[in-house]
Amino acid sequence: MGGVVVRFAGDSGDGIQLSGMRLTMAAALGGKGVSTLPDFPAEIRAPAGTTYGVSAFQLRVGEGEVLTPGDTPDVLVAFNPASLKTNIGDLGRDGLLVVDSGTFTARSLKKAGYNENPLETGTLNGVRTLTPDISRHTLDAVKEFDLGQKGSLRCRNMWAVGLTLWLLDRDTIEAEGWIRNRFGDSPVGNANLAALKAGHAYGETTELPSLDLLQTREGTHVWPPGDYRTVTGAEALAFGFAAAADRTALDVVFCAYPITPASTLLHYLSAMRRRNIVTFQAEDEIGAACAAIGASYGGALGVTSSSGPGISLKAEALGLAVAVELPLVVVNSQRAGPSTGMPTKTEQADLLQALYGRHGEAPLVVLAPNSPSDCYATAIEAANIAIRHMTPVIILSDAFIASTSEPWRLPEPDAPGTNPVQFLTDPENFEPFARDPDTLARAWVKPGTPGLAHRIGGLEKSAGSGGISYDPDNHQFMNDTRIAKVTRVARTLPLAAAEGPDDASLCVVTWGSTFGAAREALARCRAAGTDAAHIHLRHLHPLPANLGELLTAYRGILVPEVNSGQLVRVLRDRFVVDAESLPKVTGKPFRVDELVGAINAKAEALA
Amino acid sequence: MNAPLRVPRDFDSGQEVRWCPGCGDYAILRAVQKTLAGLDADPSNTVFVSGIGCAARLPYYLATYGFHTIHGRAPAIATGLKLANPDLDVWLVTGDGDGLSIGAGHLLHLLRRNVNCQVLLFNNEAYGLTKGQYSPTSRIGTVTPSSPAGSVGDPVSACRFALGSGAKFVARGIDTRIAELQTTLSAAHAFAGTAFVEILQNCIVYNDGVFSDFTERSVAAERQIHLTHGEPLRFGPDLNRGLILDRNAFALRAVPVGPDGVPEEDVLVHDQSNRGLATLLATMEGPDLPLALGVLFAETGSIFEAEVRGQVEARGDLPLPDLLRRTSTWKVSP
Ligand SMILES: Cc1ncc(C[n+]2csc(CCOP(=O)(O)OP(=O)(O)O)c2C)c(N)n1
Ligand code: SF4
Ligand SMILES: [Mg+2]
Numbered sequence A: 001m002g003g004v005v006v007r008f009a010g011d012s013g014d015g016i017q018l019s020g021m022r023l024t025m026a027a028a029l030g031g032k033g034v035s036t037l038p039d040f041p042a043e044i045r046a047p048a049g050t051t052y053g054v055s056a057f058q059l060r061v062g063e064g065e066v067l068t069p070g071d072t073p074d075v076l077v078a079f080n081p082a083s084l085k086t087n088i089g090d091l092g093r094d095g096l097l098v099v100d101s102g103t104f105t106a107r108s109l110k111k112a113g114y115n116e117n118p119l120e121t122g123t124l125n126g127v128r129t130l131t132p133d134i135s136r137h138t139l140d141a142v143k144e145f146d147l148g149q150k151g152s153l154r155c156r157n158m159w160a161v162g163l164t165l166w167l168l169d170r171d172t173i174e175a176e177g178w179i180r181n182r183f184g185d186s187p188v189g190n191a192n193l194a195a196l197k198a199g200h201a202y203g204e205t206t207e208l209p210s211l212d213l214l215q216t217r218e219g220t221h222v223w224p225p226g227d228y229r230t231v232t233g234a235e236a237l238a239f240g241f242a243a244a245a246d247r248t249a250l251d252v253v254f255c256a257y258p259i260t261p262a263s264t265l266l267h268y269l270s271a272m273r274r275r276n277i278v279t280f281q282a283e284d285e286i287g288a289a290c291a292a293i294g295a296s297y298g299g300a301l302g303v304t305s306s307s308g309p310g311i312s313l314k315a316e317a318l319g320l321a322v323a324v325e326l327p328l329v330v331v332n333s334q335r336a337g338p339s340t341g342m343p344t345k346t347e348q349a350d351l352l353q354a355l356y357g358r359h360g361e362a363p364l365v366v367l368a369p370n371s372p373s374d375c376y377a378t379a380i381e382a383a384n385i386a387i388r389h390m391t392p393v394i395i396l397s398d399a400f401i402a403s404t405s406e407p408w409r410l411p412e413p414d415a416p417g418t419n420p421v422q423f424l425t426d427p428e429n430f431e432p433f434a435r436d437p438d439t440l441a442r443a444w445v446k447p448g449t450p451g452l453a454h455r456i457g458g459l460e461k462s463a464g465s466g467g468i469s470y471d472p473d474n475h476q477f478m479n480d481t482r483i484a485k486v487t488r489v490a491r492t493l494p495l496a497a498a499e500g501p502d503d504a505s506l507c508v509v510t511w512g513s514t515f516g517a518a519r520e521a522l523a524r525c526r527a528a529g530t531d532a533a534h535i536h537l538r539h540l541h542p543l544p545a546n547l548g549e550l551l552t553a554y555r556g557i558l559v560p561e562v563n564s565g566q567l568v569r570v571l572r573d574r575f576v577v578d579a580e581s582l583p584k585v586t587g588k589p590f591r592v593d594e595l596v597g598a599i600n601a602k603a604e605a606l607a
Numbered sequence B: 001m002n003a004p005l006r007v008p009r010d011f012d013s014g015q016e017v018r019w020c021p022g023c024g025d026y027a028i029l030r031a032v033q034k035t036l037a038g039l040d041a042d043p044s045n046t047v048f049v050s051g052i053g054c055a056a057r058l059p060y061y062l063a064t065y066g067f068h069t070i071h072g073r074a075p076a077i078a079t080g081l082k083l084a085n086p087d088l089d090v091w092l093v094t095g096d097g098d099g100l101s102i103g104a105g106h107l108l109h110l111l112r113r114n115v116n117c118q119v120l121l122f123n124n125e126a127y128g129l130t131k132g133q134y135s136p137t138s139r140i141g142t143v144t145p146s147s148p149a150g151s152v153g154d155p156v157s158a159c160r161f162a163l164g165s166g167a168k169f170v171a172r173g174i175d176t177r178i179a180e181l182q183t184t185l186s187a188a189h190a191f192a193g194t195a196f197v198e199i200l201q202n203c204i205v206y207n208d209g210v211f212s213d214f215t216e217r218s219v220a221a222e223r224q225i226h227l228t229h230g231e232p233l234r235f236g237p238d239l240n241r242g243l244i245l246d247r248n249a250f251a252l253r254a255v256p257v258g259p260d261g262v263p264e265e266d267v268l269v270h271d272q273s274n275r276g277l278a279t280l281l282a283t284m285e286g287p288d289l290p291l292a293l294g295v296l297f298a299e300t301g302s303i304f305e306a307e308v309r310g311q312v313e314a315r316g317d318l319p320l321p322d323l324l325r326r327t328s329t330w331k332v333s334p
Helices: A016-029 A081-090 A106-111 A134-145 A148-153 A156-167 A173-183 A187-205 A233-248 A263-271 A285-297 A308-313 A315-324 A351-356 A374-389 A399-403 A472-492 A512-527 A547-551 A567-575 A592-606 B024-039 B055-061 B074-084 B096-102 B104-113 B158-164 B178-190 B217-223 B275-283 B304-315 B320-324
Strands: A004-011 A033-039 A054-062 A075-078 A096-099 A128-130 A226-232 A252-256 A277-281 A301-306 A328-334 A365-367 A392-398 A405-409 A455-457 A506-511 A533-537 A539-541 A556-561 A579-583 B046-050 B065-068 B089-095 B117-123 B169-174 B194-200 B224-226 B241-246 B251-256 B291-298 B330-332
Touching (some): A004 A081, A016 A033, A016 A156, A016 A173, A016 A405, A075 A156, A134 A148, A134 A156, A148 A187, A156 A173, A173 A187, A226 A233, A233 A252, A233 A263, A233 A277, A233 A301, A233 A328, A233 B320, A252 A263, A252 B074, A263 A399, A277 A285, A285 A308, A285 A315, A285 A328, A285 B104, A308 A315, A315 A328, A315 A455, A328 A374, A328 A399, A351 A365, A351 A567, A374 A392, A392 A399, A506 A512, A556 A567, A556 A592, A579 A592, B024 B055, B024 B117, B046 B055, B055 B089, B074 B089, B074 B117, B074 B304, B096 B158, B104 B158, B117 B178, B158 B169, B158 B291, B169 B178, B178 B291, B217 B224
Parallel strands (some): A096 A128, A252 A277, A252 A301, A301 A328, A328 A392, A455 B065, A506 A556, A556 A579, B169 B194, B224 B291
Antiparallel strands (some): A004 A054, A033 A054, B241 B251
């Protein structure tokens, strides 16, 4: 695996996430590939120095396209004993450990559960370790700004950023710009600048070798020309909804109730300077889903977003949207369940719920982005499908995609009003449930349209007229039609394609955020002589029209998912193929080496 | 302006009405149609949103836009609808179960937010559609299939719930008093904000006569007080009784007025801007006090969807390409 993996770990209050982002930006601005993985504790303000209060941020920097934030760190920067304790196990044998030895006091060691100082007992044997007293150095560097002991120590993270930038052979220009932007010409800003430079200078004066990892492990990726930024999945979804609002000339009414990790999307959209995005913090997730339906009924695009338990609460409302055939987009940032589960941890365990988790037959469209930047296109696609086919669409994102970031070549959004929605306004022969012969979608009529007053509801409707109907044949017909309408969406979708050698006998099938790790694992397997193909699904319902046929070409099918085997059931059910599940539910995404091992084993078994 | 005004029939959707014969809902439907005609409402700009229940069937019978949604959630759907299009004239129809049991949480927030719409809560003290179980407004001891030994637990008062939720317009009517109901509904419609109207509705099948000790013709004058803003709170066959404030009990008391009772000027005057008085009026449930009908409370306030839209406007508008670049970017040259 190419590049260097750096992990910052410390107390929630140590500015770990900020520090990580500075390294990310410095790398990205230097044209490197980068992928990040923040890891927050669930507690907002866990007591300082405890192992459960440890916050971490991992990034992987490489010369080429970087698809995952890396399995294990090459460099671990630990800000206190607790973060050392919880992270040291992940550091590879030839890794580099940097610790702030100034924090290794008897008290903080005890809090972290160390009986003895691990820096002195030789338990870190074999790991290259740097033990600068970062606290002391920082206090010295910022003395002149009179911030007091506590305020001064807040600059510790910038000192560490400076040192790490040196180790990565990067300059401090981006970080300096960011500090100036954020704090202006204030004592705090100047102190942070001083700490940053002192950390960098420390690397230089103590002649620490800058890590050669970057130079030696080169990729072949060529960045297409364009403007770039880094983006998280939540940000890209927000931009995607803005783009959808622009091109369709609709308002997006985004309705949500706060929940981790879905809330970031609510925050981004609420702050977004757009006149065509209205956000609404509802009283609960049922209210949020219903308000989004009300908005779509009113002629806006209703979007609702949640996670875990909140998604369960929306189920009944989704059934209503299916029954009244209104557009609706539902974002599910999946998290580890059941129940409250592990709110900050990732999982892909809501697939079957998305496909089937409603009473009655309630088909709808299910999409899954494969990376943070893909969230942009996914949001636009979801909006388009919802509108064109008059159906709810679920976007299955997850905690990992929502918070991980990567470089993103900025798209050229369609000009506002490129593809405005055509509402029905003609009262001639109007029937609310008359359908487009091609898509089977009914027309979208806005209340307020003269002459088209009509009634809709969750009761079964007579085909065409929409009047209440308990007629047995009509129910059969409407049920079949709702299914056919969603199935026909596949006609507009790209066909599935297998990546990799044509004659491979093994195919790895993935969906959602498992994409990056699988792509990378397969590249490694192939480099080592194991041939396997890869099919990645962005459309979970309906599935691409040619998928069944594609799958029959392989003797073995392996389906890694961050759940106990859900897509694998769908594939077996739909195509009667002998697909094998590779399940994982630890709250973490797949590691590349795990996949490499499983792929090799499966390939051997087939040989 | 010469176009003939609309008549109630113009608001009849033509759909066959399916309530039980003799159900109070018929009278309410009639009052609503008369109100709409009286307002000369534009059917194309009028939307009735309902939850689930017998009451919630009302939109099907009106020749306006209508959305029969899911149990209890109509307030949330109406809120989204008004956020999408604040210009629509939205009426919400709910029942005592729909609005005060499964949907009470949504109703509370609709009321406190003050979304501009009218809420009609048909209170029959029963779950009609599901065959007569007790509801959250059923009085203690109500015998139903799910409470054969009589229901336990205090009922909720719809108007007090609304006042407690911060509703800015609270009124009450009775199904069969169509003319008065029409006046009340028109006042609700004229109010800018959420106008909450509780309508006592007789469920002839499962809860017949539950309001008869207020509504029977023989007792109506004694047991009802019809509120008019700025007028003394008098009632009785010859307006011979009035309400005074018992300062010791901090409660209203009904007393004879005139030579044999308190002087006229001691009778309280209805002030619909007084939430405290409204709460006392809403609390009157007999047998010693009359039932308050008409507008109990009305106080203008800021309107939710207008505030939200105003903030969106104030936030400004950046073209998407600029939004995407509001962070550090870098260029890769060809
Ligand atoms: C989620 C859900 N739970 C239960 C029901 C069944 N249900 C339908 S109407 C109703 C009660 C209606 O009572 P109310 O709101 O007082 O209306 P009424 O029929 O008395 O007019 C119930 C429990 C339902 N439709 N949906
Ligand atoms: S059950 Fe009661 S409320 Fe429902 S329609 Fe019949 S009489 Fe009316
Ligand atoms: Mg009822």
